[in-house]
Amino acid sequence: xTSGHFSGKMVFMRQSKLFTKTKKESxxxxxxxxxxxxxxxxxxxxEMAGVYSFLPLGLRVLNKVENIIRQEMNEVxxxxxxxxxxxxxxxxxxxxxxxxxxxxxxxxxxxxxGGEVGLSFTNEEAYSNILKQYVSSYKDLPxxxxxxxxxxxxxxxxxxxxxxxxxxxxxxxxxxxxNEEEHNVFYEKMKVAYQNIFKRVGIGHLTYICFASGGxxxxxxxxxxxxTSVGEDTIYLDENSSIAINKEVYxxxxxxxxxxxxxxxxxKRAEEVGNIFSLGTKFSAPFDLKYKDEKGEDKLVVMGxxxxxxxxxxxxxxxxxxxxxxxxxxxxxxxxxxxxxxxGEDEAVLSxxxxxxDALNKNEVEVLFDDRAGMSAGEKFADADLLGIPxxxxxxxxxxxxxxxxxxxxxxxxxxxxxxxxxxxxxKKN
Amino acid sequence: xTSGHFSGKMVFMRQSKLFTKTKKESxxxxxxxxxxxxxxxxxxxxEMAGVYSFLPLGLRVLNKVENIIRQEMNEVxxxxxxxxxxxxxxxxxxxxxxxxxxxxxxxxxxxxxGGEVGLSFTNEEAYSNILKQYVSSYKDLPxxxxxxxxxxxxxxxxxxxxxxxxxxxxxxxxxxxxNEEEHNVFYEKMKVAYQNIFKRVGIGHLTYICFASGGxxxxxxxxxxxxTSVGEDTIYLDENSSIAINKEVYxxxxxxxxxxxxxxxxxKRAEEVGNIFSLGTKFSAPFDLKYKDEKGEDKLVVMGxxxxxxxxxxxxxxxxxxxxxxxxxxxxxxxxxxxxxxxGEDEAVLSxxxxxxDALNKNEVEVLFDDRAGMSAGEKFADADLLGIPxxxxxxxxxxxxxxxxxxxxxxxxxxxxxxxxxxxxxKKN
Numbered sequence: 001x002t003s004g005h006f007s008g009k010m011v012f013m014r015q016s017k018l019f020t021k022t023k024k025e026s027x028x029x030x031x032x033x034x035x036x037x038x039x040x041x042x043x044x045x046x047e048m049a050g051v052y053s054f055l056p057l058g059l060r061v062l063n064k065v066e067n068i069i070r071q072e073m074n075e076v077x078x079x080x081x082x083x084x085x086x087x088x089x090x091x092x093x094x095x096x097x098x099x100x101x102x103x104x105x106x107x108x109x110x111x112x113x114g115g116e117v118g119l120s121f122t123n124e125e126a127y128s129n130i131l132k133q134y135v136s137s138y139k140d141l142p143x144x145x146x147x148x149x150x151x152x153x154x155x156x157x158x159x160x161x162x163x164x165x166x167x168x169x170x171x172x173x174x175x176x177x178x179n180e181e182e183h184n185v186f187y188e189k190m191k192v193a194y195q196n197i198f199k200r201v202g203i204g205h206l207t208y209i210c211f212a213s214g215g216x217x218x219x220x221x222x223x224x225x226x227x228t229s230v231g232e233d234t235i236y237l238d239e240n241s242s243i244a245i246n247k248e249v250y251x252x253x254x255x256x257x258x259x260x261x262x263x264x265x266x267x268k269r270a271e272e273v274g275n276i277f278s279l280g281t282k283f284s285a286p287f288d289l290k291y292k293d294e295k296g297e298d299k300l301v302v303m304g305x306x307x308x309x310x311x312x313x314x315x316x317x318x319x320x321x322x323x324x325x326x327x328x329x330x331x332x333x334x335x336x337x338x339x340x341x342x343x344g345e346d347e348a349v350l351s352x353x354x355x356x357x358d359a360l361n362k363n364e365v366e367v368l369f370d371d372r373a374g375m376s377a378g379e380k381f382a383d384a385d386l387l388g389i390p391x392x393x394x395x396x397x398x399x400x401x402x403x404x405x406x407x408x409x410x411x412x413x414x415x416x417x418x419x420x421x422x423x424x425x426x427x428k429k430n
Numbered sequence: 431x432t433s434g435h436f437s438g439k440m441v442f443m444r445q446s447k448l449f450t451k452t453k454k455e456s457x458x459x460x461x462x463x464x465x466x467x468x469x470x471x472x473x474x475x476x477e478m479a480g481v482y483s484f485l486p487l488g489l490r491v492l493n494k495v496e497n498i499i500r501q502e503m504n505e506v507x508x509x510x511x512x513x514x515x516x517x518x519x520x521x522x523x524x525x526x527x528x529x530x531x532x533x534x535x536x537x538x539x540x541x542x543x544g545g546e547v548g549l550s551f552t553n554e555e556a557y558s559n560i561l562k563q564y565v566s567s568y569k570d571l572p573x574x575x576x577x578x579x580x581x582x583x584x585x586x587x588x589x590x591x592x593x594x595x596x597x598x599x600x601x602x603x604x605x606x607x608x609n610e611e612e613h614n615v616f617y618e619k620m621k622v623a624y625q626n627i628f629k630r631v632g633i634g635h636l637t638y639i640c641f642a643s644g645g646x647x648x649x650x651x652x653x654x655x656x657x658t659s660v661g662e663d664t665i666y667l668d669e670n671s672s673i674a675i676n677k678e679v680y681x682x683x684x685x686x687x688x689x690x691x692x693x694x695x696x697x698k699r700a701e702e703v704g705n706i707f708s709l710g711t712k713f714s715a716p717f718d719l720k721y722k723d724e725k726g727e728d729k730l731v732v733m734g735x736x737x738x739x740x741x742x743x744x745x746x747x748x749x750x751x752x753x754x755x756x757x758x759x760x761x762x763x764x765x766x767x768x769x770x771x772x773x774g775e776d777e778a779v780l781s782x783x784x785x786x787x788d789a790l791n792k793n794e795v796e797v798l799f800d801d802r803a804g805m806s807a808g809e810k811f812a813d814a815d816l817l818g819i820p821x822x823x824x825x826x827x828x829x830x831x832x833x834x835x836x837x838x839x840x841x842x843x844x845x846x847x848x849x850x851x852x853x854x855x856x857x858k859k860n
Contacts, residue, residue: 019509019564019573045560047514047521048547053560054512056575062512079449082484082492084477085515085580086597091477107539109549111596112584117478119539119549130475130483134449143449145486150515150580154542166541167516 012361013056013336015370018042020055022383033230034315035161037327041386043335050158050166052311057387060335062169065310066148068200068332069171072193076186078144078173083126085150087118091129094286105153119152124279124305127174128287135301138178138293142186146173148310160232162315163271169311175304176284178291183302187278190306194224194274201313202330206320207273210235210244211258217280220249225270228319233272236265244270271316279303327388328410336368338427339389343377343396353395356405356420365427385410393423442791443486443766445800448472450485452813463660464745465591467757471816473765480588480596482741487817490765492599495740496578498630498762499601502623506616508574508603513556515580517548521559524716535583549582554709554735557604558717565606565731568723572612576603581739590662592745593701599741605734606714608721613732617708620736624654624704631743632760636750637703640665640674641688647710650679655700658749663702666695674700701746709733757818758840766798768857769819773807773826783825786835786850795857815840823853 020042027046030036035052038044043058054062070080092098098118100106107119120126127145135141151170158164173190177183191209198207203226210225225235225244234247238260245254245265255262284290284301293299314333321328331337338360342353353371360367368389370380377396384392394406394415405423408415418426450472457476460466465482468474473488484492500510522528528548530536537549550556557575565571581600588594603620607613621639628637633656640655655665655674664677668690675684675695685692714720714731723729744763751758761767768790772783783801790797798819800810807826814822824836824845835853838845848856 016569017509019561019570019575021564042564045563047516047556048518051514051516053514053556055560056509056511059510059512079447079486080489081486082489084481084483084597086477086481086582088478104542109537109539112534113586126477126483130485131449133475134451134472139446140449145449152516156543167514 011364011366012357013368014357015368016372018056018368020057022386030161031159032161032163032315032319033322034163034318037318037322037386038162038314041327041388044162048166050155050164052162052165057335061314061329061333062310064333064335065201065313066169066171069197069308069310070148072197072200073144073146073171073173076144076189076193077142078146080147081145082147082149083120083123083130085120085152087120087126089116089118091125092118094129095125095283096286097125105155107152107154120149121151121153122305122307123147123149123172124174124283124303125287128283128289128303131176131301132287132289135176135289135291138291141176141178141291141301142182143176144173144186145176146171146306151309160230160315162311163230163319164232165309165311168309170307170309172308173306175306176289177302177304178293178299179302183278183304187276187304190276190304191222194276194306194308197308198224198226198273201317201333203273203317203320208235208237208242208244208270210246210270210272211249211254212246212275213248214278216282218278221275221277223272224274226273226316226320227268227270228316229269230319231269231271231316233270235268235270237268237270238264239266240264244268271312271319273313273316274306274308276307277305279305322388325382326386329388329390331390334366334388334390336366336389338365338367338391338393339370339384339387340367341370341380341384341392341394343380343394345373346397349395349397349400352400356393356395356423359420359424360427363424363428365424391427441794441796442787443798444787445798446802448486448798450487452816460591461589462591462593462745462749463752464593464748467748467752467816468592468744471757471818474592478596480585480594482592482595487765491744491759491763492740494763494765495631495743496599496601499627499738499740500578502627502630503574503576503601503603506574506619506623507572508576510577511575512577512579513550513553513560515550515582517550517556519546519548521555522548524559525555525713526716527555535585537582537584550579551581551583552735552737553577553579553602554604554713554733555717558713558719558733561606561731562717562719565719565721568608568721571606571608571721571731572616573606574603574616575606576601576736578740590660590745592741593660593749594662595739595741598739600737600739602738603736605736606719607732607734608723608729610710610732613708613734617706617734620706620734621652624706624736624738627738628654628656628703631747631763633703633747633750638665638667638672638674638700640676640700640702641679641684642676642705643678644708645712647712648708651705651707653702654704656703656746656750657698657700658746659699660749661699661701661746663700665698665700667698667700668694669696670694674698701742701749703743703746704736704738706737707735709735752818755812756816759818759820761820764796764818764820766796766819768795768797768821768823769800769814769817770797771800771810771814771822771824773810773824775803776827779825779827779830782830786823786825786853789850789854790857793854793858795854821857 026036235244281300402417456466665674711730832847
């Protein structure tokens with residue numbers, strides 16, 4: 001079963017029609033590399049610390065990341081829905097999480113006709129409350145609803161760009177299982193699904209499963225930690241087994257329990273790009289979320305939660321893969337597959353570039369065409385490096401003399417001349 | 431240029447795996463027909479008055495409506511982006527719309543480290559502020575950015591279900607043109623795009639262009655008003671010309687100006703499903719949003735706004751098309767194209783129903799399969815009527831005896847028996 005949105009791809013765009021422009025400078029108060037590059041490249045606009053709007057280029061990346069996650073969630077049996085942002089006090093009082101003393105990141109606001117409402121900072125209560133209406137028998141379970149939505153957290157500090165937002169777009173799936181065994185089977189499936197996601201978005205080689213604090217119902221939760229010097233967490237990594245332990249639970253007992261050797265564990269800075277959590281009956285109990293089993297006995301539903309912040313994921317990808325010149329997008333999430341540049345004002349060059357652009361469109365290769373007039377080769381190259389599209393294809397007087405287009409990967413120093421047919425063959429297979 | 435999301439369709443689902451169930455009753459405080467039917471059918475969940483979550487069935491409808499709107503916006507040159515919900519005071523003070531005395535539907539909340547922020551109730555300021563960074567020359571214009579996002583309005587009354595939300599999902603496009611002439615050409619294009627949208631979602635025959643109050647910069651704005659007894663507006667409709675006048679500007683002078691005859695104008699209740707607005711320089715002036723024209727002179731950008739609330743549109747479609755038994759979805763936005771029902775517990779019936787289900791899947795016909803055991807034919811028929819999927823296909827002992835599947839449109843009383851091949855041929859062409 002696949003699900004979700006129904007629209008077509010935008011496969012091409014002229015850069016002269018893209019309203020965003022690259023900038024030499026990012027806002028003075030922006031200290032994070034990820035936000036700096038995204039702002040300079042025209043992917044996002046900073047509304048305030050921790051709050052960004054997605055400009056057309058950024059939305060293309062976000063949509064691609066979203067679709068990869070959606071595919072993996074559908075693959076494990078997830079059903080997409082969309083919960084509201086505004087949350088009522090009564091629902092959250094059931095778990096004692098309405099109080100600002102318990103949850104210190106609430107944004108709350110007042111209804112004009114009385115009463116306070118909160119802005120979703122997570123979704124356990126909303127889902128438990130909804131499922132309460134639909135679950136009554138063992139036949140109704142298991143269920144794996146999820147959504148993509150904006151989440152709001154009133155962070156006091158928000159200096160990590162997209163990596164710690166006050167408003168951010170996330171995916172959360174909640175599992176509703178009949179018992180621990182059924183829960184555990186699904187939990188293991190989700191580990192694999194998460195690993196697939198991080199591989200597909202290009203940071204699988206830097207991302208490790210990490211044992212972290214588990215809360216009331218299980219000793220550990222599992223984080224997916226990506227190694228990066230700007231990461232907010234400290235982890236201890238065993239590179240042989242690819243297992244890590246979060247500093248918060250790092251001690252001799254845990255090391256022994258996980259059959260790890262302290263000498264092999266290396267301290268690293270890392271960013272949590274996903275987490276999965278066994279919730280037991282922590283939320284089903286206060287909502288009295290029960291089902292009748294095959295014997296007619298009432299049982300509490302066993303829950304799990306599985307989150308990924310898409311902005312943080314994109315920020316982490318940039319932090320880990322970018323170089324001095326700019327962003328390096330993995331192919332699966334790049335806003336376009338190829339950045340076509342026409343150099344100079346030569347008529348023959350511009351006309352051939354348009355031909356190449358049309359040929360790429362016809363073959364459904366996603367292309368951004370830098371057709372801007374009055375810009376030097378150096379300026380266009382610098383912009384291409386900043387935007388980080390996987391391939392750069394240059395049409396110039398020289399490339400025409402050599403019989404084609406100069407193609408270069410963003411990660412390579414030197415390009416080569418190939419024919420338009422070869423270009424299409426190369427990019428179509430990607 | 432097309433754009434947007436990249437995921438595949440969900441073409442099939444077993445109703446036994448759909449976690450929502452139909453209900454006999456809707457919440458006691460729900461007085462609107464649209465919300466009542468959507469809640470009873472399991473399309474939406476009511477969080478509080480004017481705030482609804484979209485359950486899997488509802489999200490499928492929402493995605494289809496969204497995609498139709500997206501296609502039409504891309505067709506006129508729109509570029510999709512996504513602005514943040516949290517808005518800073520400084521931006522809105524430029525137009526004097528931060529004050530609660532000027533705008534009485536703000537939801538505001540406080541940042542923990544000081545200062546108040548607002549939740550988007552509209553987008554003119556956010557767009558003007560962003561575009562200010564990217565527009566400097568006549569070469570940068572015109573631009574037509576748009577987004578889909580959640581909008582928040584602190585309504586004192588919210589009793590019309592999806593038709594007046596406190597939190598609602600909308601599309602807003604803003605046009606940024608060089609002068610009035612360029613603006614007017616685009617404005618006329620948008621009238622056509624809007625008419626296309628309302629036609630495509632199935633209420634074109636009930637929706638009229640309506641002259642309404644224009645504000646500072648133009649005498650009129652244009653609303654798209656759908657005739658419905660529960661509509662919030664009163665309009666005066668000339669059915670010959672398909673032109674209407676909103677009560678707020680209805681007077682002899684306006685009637686004469688529009689070349690209408692008072693005797694032909696009939697008073698109707700109607701719901702505003704879309705509106706388009708010439709803004710002139712009302713927003714570009716306070717943001718100093720200027721460009722240099724071809725002579726190097728500074729000119730203010732001329733703006734327009736074009737909104738559609740998707741929830742209100744869906745609510746209006748239900749109010750106008752539903753019958754006593756339930757929802758009637760137009761084909762283009764139905765959650766599935768066909769509702770396949772297996773009746774009874776007969777093994778041969780169930781096995782043939784699964785065959786039909788598989789055949790529909792293979793042919794990419796969107797099918798909801800009511801495979802639920804232990805339900806009477808009457809219960810399944812009533813649910814099918816409530817859910818409102820355009821075609822109902824029944825596999826039963828009788829249909830098998832007659833050599834096929836009983837197919838019936840939701841709007842028809844009687845079905846007919848056709849072969850599985852004919853069924854697929856019928857639905858594939860739709």
